[in-house]
Amino acid sequence: MLLAALLAVGLGTPADSTLIRFLSINDFHGSLEPRSYGWSGGRQVGGAAALKATLDSAAAECRCAVFRLDGGDQMQGALASNLVYGRSVIEAMNAIGLDAAAVGNHELDWGIDTLRARMRESAYGWIAANVFDSVSGRRPAWAVPYRMLERGGHRVAVIGYMSARSKAMISSWAGAGLVWRSGRGAIRDVLDAVRRERPELTVIVAHEGAFCDSLPCRGEVVDLALELDSTEVQLIVSGHTHSLVNTVVRGIPIVQSRSSGTAFGIADYIRRSDGSTGWRIRVETTWADRVTPDSVVEAIVAKYRPMVDRLAKAKVALLRDSLLRRGDQFALGNLIADAQRAVRPGTDFAIMNNGGIRRDLYPGQLTYNDLFELQPFGNNVTRVWITGRGLKEVMEHAVRSGRANFHISGLTVRYDPRKPVGERVVEMRRTNGTPVRADRTYILALSDFLQTGGDGLNMLRDLPNRRTGSTDLDALSAYLKRLRQPVIPPAAKRFISVVP
Ligand SMILES: [Zn+2]
Known part of the structure; x- marks a missing residue:
């Protein structure tokens, strides 16, 4: 026994193997271009082309099934996106290879018709399980509650969840006829439907956040997790509060990676050497100077640059x-x-x-x-x-x-x-x-x-x-x-x- 333990130490990492890796971003807010921040010491951070290159290398190093998720508020917030109502960001995210995105409150800023147009252009699925038509009580047609994803023999269910306070944050004309409900009760039927599909893992991408400045973390996404069970949901990708969240609530890991593509989450579903499964999660900064920007995404960003430049400068x-x-x-x-x-x-x-x-x-x-x-x-x-x-x-x-x-x-x-x-x-x-x-x-x-x-x-x-x-x-x-x-x-x- 002792010898075996020593050998394991001597060999470095014991045989933990990553089965599935979830790469996540949230609150991208149209940040197609890299930029420096007060905290970045003059270094460039983020930008869609660097983000793609960074996620690609994180995916390659894993040699496992990788899914790319977004916690919402993807489009609104930068000229290169807003001048074309988010179309440029959809193009970039298609190239980045996103698998699913939560609908954020700001996704409705240009109205449902515009959002539906953007959804049609997206190669990935948009999801929202807790928004309802106020008259019929049903989910509107654009609000697909969950998606089944499959890769490398792994089937994963991803459920979308919007801030329950979206109504107050969306202009009344855009949110007319819609109501948002909160908590497990709002998505109970979806959890049931997902269970029947028998996925290996169920993930919620929640455009709902928390702050962890003092522990334990507080916020609506924590409140949501408190109502859930780790047998029904195994991971929550959070958003909305632009904060860094890497915590576990009732056995469910929650990860949020600041905003604007400046950081991304790596949530590894692992099998340990003793056969048990678990999670290993980290949030990393998207340093733009550490990678060669992806040329396909860079071409997309460059296409929109002249439209923006004269006005922006x-x-x-x-x-x-x-x-x-x-x-x-x-x-x-x-x-x-x-x-x-x-x-x-x-x-x-x-x-x-x-x-x-x-x-x-x-x-x-x-x-x-x-x-x-x-x-x-x-x-x-x-x-x-x-x-x-x-x-x-x-x-x-x-x-x-x-x-x-x-x-x-x-x-x-x-x-x-x-x-x-x-x-x-x-x-x-x-x-x-x-x-x-x-x-x-x-x-x-x-x-x-x-x-x-x-x-x-x-x-x-x-x-x-x-x-x-x-x-x-x-x-x-x-x-x-x-x-x-x-x-x-x-x-x-x-x-x-x-x-x-
Ligand atoms: Zn938001």
């Missing part, structure tokens, strides 16, 4: 300082709210959701592409006519969590997070110091996403409103050009907690 403004999303109130949010208020003269206030502010900005020349990445959704700036009383309700919602999850322009709000929800706003004053009057009607500017009830602002939906015709991106671009250069954004807090 246009200079918009000069920035003096870094504008970082730190805490719940920051200068960049104030700046965006100010820009939306400035679209039409006579607009009293503006409100912007923190979740719609998608990147930090750094000192120096700001290009149109920087602003595009900051506000990629093409929301229409809309004006709403609202009483001071109604505005208070909006502000109460904004501090519901005990912190301000929005930015405002034209006013300052003092709030007391110790008070009950709905009674926290202590004072609302216009920038000139006059109090906001309950019975007076004001004009509030905001994105059509918020106006139609996004981020929980349902109280705005039925108020008189008018679209300005200007996108949030154009509003910001025009506003920045008018400011004195270099731009010094307004840093003072506008939501002020009375608790020091």
Whole structure:
């Protein structure tokens, strides 16, 4: 026995063998091109061509059955994708050899018809098991709940799962007539159908996430796993929160690999030397300088580059300082709210959701592409006519969590997070110091996403409103050009907690 153990050590790795390898990405967000990040030390990361080369080498080294999965939010978010409504990304993913992708909430940003067109162009299957027609209670035709994949004699079932809060994150026109249900109950029939197919493994690709900054990890995908059993689901590929997740909940491994193709997951289903099976999982960075970019994917990306370049490189403004999303109130949010208020003269206030502010900005020349990445959704700036009383309700919602999850322009709000929800706003004053009057009607500017009830602002939906015709991106671009250069954004807090 002892000798055998020593021999095994002496030989290095005992005879663990990988049976199946799942390579995964999530929240690609149209990131066809590599780029450097604050954390990458000047090195290029990601890009579709480097991603393909990296996944190919991870697949080759395994000498096993390999499946490539995506946790959703694949298309929305970069000019090279948005200018063609995601078509370029589908082409790249087809070449990358994706097997299945979860439908992310942002997949619906251009409407169901556009999504269906992209699905038709995809060589891989899109899956979503927990979205239903609100009238019939059935899954809509485009929402295929699961797919059976087969490779090298291994049959694997892959079930799609969308964020149960998708309704609030999708523009109301795109999500009309759809409801999302959460948890095991929403997919029970699918789990039953999959069981009857007797796959070797069942995987959920969930566009639903978690954070693991402090352990245990928390988030909706953890809540989902807590309702499942490792005999029915053996792996979850997660997404949506752009975080690094590599954890195990109730015996089910969960993996998420940040976002934008900057990282990818390797989930190995292994057979150990003692005959038992298990998982070995890691998340790796997609260093673009470590591989030779795949030439087929590079040709696809290059085809779309000229369309983007002229627009992307246009200079918009000069920035003096870094504008970082730190805490719940920051200068960049104030700046965006100010820009939306400035679209039409006579607009009293503006409100912007923190979740719609998608990147930090750094000192120096700001290009149109920087602003595009900051506000990629093409929301229409809309004006709403609202009483001071109604505005208070909006502000109460904004501090519901005990912190301000929005930015405002034209006013300052003092709030007391110790008070009950709905009674926290202590004072609302216009920038000139006059109090906001309950019975007076004001004009509030905001994105059509918020106006139609996004981020929980349902109280705005039925108020008189008018679209300005200007996108949030154009509003910001025009506003920045008018400011004195270099731009010094307004840093003072506008939501002020009375608790020091
Ligand atoms: Zn998402």
